[in-house]
Amino acid sequence: MDMMVKQAGLGDLLDKIRAGVRLSAEDGLRLYRSPNLLAVGYLANIVRERLNGNRAYFIYNQHLNYSNICTNLCKFCAFGKEKGSSQAYEMDLAQVRAKVRERLSEPISEIHVVGGIHPDLPYSYYLDMLKAIHDERPGLHIQGFTCVEIAHLAELSGKGLVATLQELVAAGLGSIPGGGAEVFSPRIRQLTCEKKLSGEGWLNVAKTAHRLGLRSNATMLYGHIETLEERIEHLAALRAAQDETGGFLTFIPLAFHPKNTALSDLSKSSGIDDLKNIAVARCFLDNFPHIKAYWVMIGPKLAQVALSFGADDIDGTVKEELITQMAGGESEQALTREQLLRMIRQAGREPIERDTLYNVIQAY
Amino acid sequence: MLELISEKILTGERISVVEGLRLAEQGDLYRLGFLAGAIKQRLHPEPWITYVVDRNINYTDICVSACKFCAFFKAPEAVGGYVLTNEELAKKIEETLELGGTQILLQGGLHPDLPLEYYEEMLRFIKSFDIHIHGFSPPEVCHFAKLSGFSVAEVISRLRAAGLDSIPGGGAEILSERVRSETAPRKCSADEWLGVMCAAHAQGMRTTATMMFGHIETMAECFEHLERVRNLQDETGGFTAFIPWPFQPANTVLAHLPTATAVEYLRMLALSRIFLDNIANIQASWVTQGGKIAQLALFFGANDFGSTMIEENVVAAAGVGFRLSEREIRQLVEEAGYQPRQRRMDYSLVEERK
Numbered sequence: 208m209d210m211m212v213k214q215a216g217l218g219d220l221l222d223k224i225r226a227g228v229r230l231s232a233e234d235g236l237r238l239y240r241s242p243n244l245l246a247v248g249y250l251a252n253i254v255r256e257r258l259n260g261n262r263a264y265f266i267y268n269q270h271l272n273y274s275n276i277c278t279n280l281c282k283f284c285a286f287g288k289e290k291g292s293s294q295a296y297e298m299d300l301a302q303v304r305a306k307v308r309e310r311l312s313e314p315i316s317e318i319h320v321v322g323g324i325h326p327d328l329p330y331s332y333y334l335d336m337l338k339a340i341h342d343e344r345p346g347l348h349i350q351g352f353t354c355v356e357i358a359h360l361a362e363l364s365g366k367g368l369v370a371t372l373q374e375l376v377a378a379g380l381g382s383i384p385g386g387g388a389e390v391f392s393p394r395i396r397q398l399t400c401e402k403k404l405s406g407e408g409w410l411n412v413a414k415t416a417h418r419l420g421l422r423s424n425a426t427m428l429y430g431h432i433e434t435l436e437e438r439i440e441h442l443a444a445l446r447a448a449q450d451e452t453g454g455f456l457t458f459i460p461l462a463f464h465p466k467n468t469a470l471s472d473l474s475k476s477s478g479i480d481d482l483k484n485i486a487v488a489r490c491f492l493d494n495f496p497h498i499k500a501y502w503v504m505i506g507p508k509l510a511q512v513a514l515s516f517g518a519d520d521i522d523g524t525v526k527e528e529l530i531t532q533m534a535g536g537e538s539e540q541a542l543t544r545e546q547l548l549r550m551i552r553q554a555g556r557e558p559i560e561r562d563t564l565y566n567v568i569q570a571y
Numbered sequence: 572m573l574e575l576i577s578e579k580i581l582t583g584e585r586i587s588v589v590e591g592l593r594l595a596e597q598g599d600l601y602r603l604g605f606l607a608g609a610i611k612q613r614l615h616p617e618p619w620i621t622y623v624v625d626r627n628i629n630y631t632d633i634c635v636s637a638c639k640f641c642a643f644f645k646a647p648e649a650v651g652g653y654v655l656t657n658e659e660l661a662k663k664i665e666e667t668l669e670l671g672g673t674q675i676l677l678q679g680g681l682h683p684d685l686p687l688e689y690y691e692e693m694l695r696f697i698k699s700f701d702i703h704i705h706g707f708s709p710p711e712v713c714h715f716a717k718l719s720g721f722s723v724a725e726v727i728s729r730l731r732a733a734g735l736d737s738i739p740g741g742g743a744e745i746l747s748e749r750v751r752s753e754t755a756p757r758k759c760s761a762d763e764w765l766g767v768m769c770a771a772h773a774q775g776m777r778t779t780a781t782m783m784f785g786h787i788e789t790m791a792e793c794f795e796h797l798e799r800v801r802n803l804q805d806e807t808g809g810f811t812a813f814i815p816w817p818f819q820p821a822n823t824v825l826a827h828l829p830t831a832t833a834v835e836y837l838r839m840l841a842l843s844r845i846f847l848d849n850i851a852n853i854q855a856s857w858v859t860q861g862g863k864i865a866q867l868a869l870f871f872g873a874n875d876f877g878s879t880m881i882e883e884n885v886v887a888a889a890g891v892g893f894r895l896s897e898r899e900i901r902q903l904v905e906e907a908g909y910q911p912r913q914r915r916m917d918y919s920l921v922e923e924r925k
Binding site for chain 1: 600605867
């Protein structure tokens with residue numbers, strides 16, 4: 208099917224990708240702009256199969272959104288609420304413990320802990336939360352606190368980033384999720400999330416964590432007001448950071464969900480754009496081991512198709528994920544293991560249940 | 572072998588069932604999409620994707636057929652079945668016209684005792700609103716023939732005289748006797764379904780054809796279906812479009828079966844486009860797949876987004892909740908790089924509304 212790629216005018220990129228030559232920003236833009244979705248998917252699949260063979264990963268995890276109270280109030284977010292708002296909530300440690308305890312019977316390998324930038328919860332709350340989770344469920348991997356939260360915690364502790372990360376790790380933090388990256392461009396941050404940690408700040412937290420031996424993920428929130436050039440700049444910044452540290456595990460493009468946000472006049476991402484973001488990222492981020500199609504964001508049907516457009520991971524049996532749900536995500540709340548296995552097999556891939564660090568828990 | 576089959580397809584040659592099955596077994600998603608896309612491009616070089624503004628009116632849900640894959644019907648002895656009144660029909664039609672609709676998709680259950688005159692009367696009533704009536708799928712026509720004692724051709728000709736404009740392709744399910752006897756034994760046979768379409772085409776009527784896959788059928792039976800449709804089209808040329816969609820199991824007797832996945836849908840759509848070289852149009856099924864996959868369908872051979880379905884009851888009864896407005900359909904089409912154009916049943920374009 209090389210002919211298809213050549214007919215699409217992407218023959219030179221096919222040669223580059225086959226030879227393992229890194230794509231330029233201009234190459235990335237050409238892929239984004241190509242009307243030939245299948246050809247772009249075909250190119251991404253070459254990289255995908257070189258790095259991950261026929262495997263398609265998923266994880267059995269639990270989401271814990273400890274509080275939606277947030278001082279940033281980003282325009283693209285439907286989750287964050289001001290303190291005092293009727294929809295605001297925060298969990299105390301007893302509630303956190305109860306959340307963990309109520310699912311002890313399930314074979315969960317990871318808990319994903321994310322919340323808002325809370326104005327007055329003390330630093331000790333976060334350390335105690337990690338300890339409480341471990342206390343309830345020893346051995347559970349805690350992937351917690353986006354780089355934005357970590358920067359906030361470092362400020363709270365007053366001990367600097369390195370010491371704060373070390374204390375979080377000592378309290379049980381296992382790895383860092385990829386949220387809060389949004390689009391690094393200062394223009395976008397100025398217009399949508401001016402109070403949030405800068406792109407540079409975000410990358411600094413990630414790289415510092417990597418140097419301390421923590422692995423982390425990276426995201427990009429697309430489909431709002433960003434340009435294609437800004438997307439490529441974002442990917443290029445991630446690729447450069449990964450060249451420095453090698454600490455990123457997975458890149459996760461996140462589709463913007465406009466409902467209930469300050470940008471609700473914008474429309475939802477298209478299926479084409481969802482696949483393009485996965486495929487272009489897979490071609491461009493040659494040093495990222497994994498690309499995830501997060502089915503909660505784009506729906507299980509499109510996530511399945513994405514396994515042929517560069518993605519090798521479709522997240523997992525997510526329960527109680529509130530952040531997308533608040534923004535009108537229409538996906539089912541949770542997929543069962545059987546549904547996930549069937550989706551993966553019908554896409555012609557081999558299902559692998561993984562842990563956070565991509566160790567194989569079970570191959571099916 | 573795959574390369575040879577692909578070359579045949581790209582040069583416009585027809586492929587056999589054996590070749591189609593080989594492609595279904597061994598062709599990857601890119602190959603199927605590429606080949607289907609090439610055919611779509613050849614048949615539809617125009618820069619637009621069409622859709623029709625219409626409403627499904629299901630005049631009754633009372634049905635003697637009791638098909639295992641159906642979540643819509645009520646058995647005649649069950650409580651709660653309905654037959655729409657003229658007032659209800661009028662309201663639905665007026666709403667449709669207000670929304671710029673051009674046609675009504677009129678279908679219902681196989682009611683045990685309404686006479687043919689009842690349907691003729693209903694057609695005359697609807698026709699008084701000056702709207703295209705796309706109605707009565709072949710199982711209904713066969714049922715009317717059985718109840719009235721008229722031949723299928725006579726029934727069609729009487730319905731036409733009363734205002735029927737075209738016949739929808741529903742009730743085809745899988746045109747294979749094994750599958751029909753196991754899932755819908757009381758429904759018209761594959762031969763009868765094709766017989767209705769043949770008779771309608773002979774009277775100058777246009778019809779569509781459908782396929783409901785993803786239940787108990789084999790891939791060979793899907794190709795038996797496609798081949799029978801292709802053969803009739805060679806004879807009559809009367810089909811305007813083909814619409815494949817996957818079985819939706821919730822609330823049916825076959826609820827234990829899993830729903831066909833998006834990848835299976837896109838593959839079957841592409842195979843249909845590739846195999847049915849003599850049918851001009853292939854419709855995407857957003858009502859079963861949602862907008863995002865329907866959008867992708869445009870890269871797997873579909874050139875039409877189907878209907879806006881101002882009202883839809885049959886798929887909704889099977890627990891599938893996708894709804895799209897005309898505005899959303901137009902946007903999905905634009906995002907895929909095409910101009911959205913409203914069409915009529917015969918695929919003539921409706922002038923753009925301001």
